[in-house]
Amino acid sequence: MEETQRPTTGKYALIYGLLTGAAGIAFSLMLHFMDMQYDQSASKQIISTLILIAFIILAIYQFKRANLSFISLSEALKIGIGASAVAAIVTILYLLVYINAIEPDFHEKLAEVTRNGMREQNPALTTEQIDNAIAMQSKFFWITYPVILVFNMFIGFVISLITGVILKKKAPEY
Structure with a gap:
């Protein structure tokens, strides 16, 4: 008898981490x-998070379909966290290419947007205070990369946990 x-x-x-990163x-x-x-609106972050969530759910569902409708919670967690980690790595690599090649004056443009936003939100700030804040932002921009990884992994854990609990179906022992 042939074993599947x-x-x-x-x-x-x-696969689904790469697809998520590509999306x-x-x-x-x-x-x-x-x-x-x-643009500083929250809608961009919400859409990016929804893309991540949709692909994690799709990955877990497709795995279950390919596995004769069986999936354990640990398998769902492995898929969700793994896909979100791969997507985060793709995103970080793209961000590095974007900042250094596609939009080389990214930091200057971001500083200008930040400067304008700070003036609107708090007109009492002096130019020196705003410049100091922007200098700190530029100095610690590298923190963005681990934050992307941690945020993706956290979302991956939560979504795969919920999806795994909903979709889990234990394979018979025989």
Whole structure:
């Protein structure tokens, strides 16, 4: 009797992590071409998070379909956290390319947007205070990269936990 090969969680995490990263890059490029990349609205972050959530759920569902409708909670967690980690790495690599090649004056433009926002929100700030805040922002921009990784992994954990609890179905022991 021929034994069917079980799908692996790593394969699904990698494939759907890459797809999530590609969708995020497409969204970012869309914002770039529409001159909206410096827009400070929460809607951009919400859409990016929804893209991540949708692909994690899709990855877990597709794994379950390929695995004869069986999935354990640990498999769902592996897929969700793995896919979100791969997506975060793709996002970080894209951000590095974007800042250094596509938009080399990114930091200057971001500083100007920040400066204008600070003036609007708190007109009592002096130019020196605003310049100091922007200098600190530039100095600690590198923190963005680990924050992206941690945020993605956290979202991946929560969504895969919820999806895994909903979709789990134990395979028979025989």
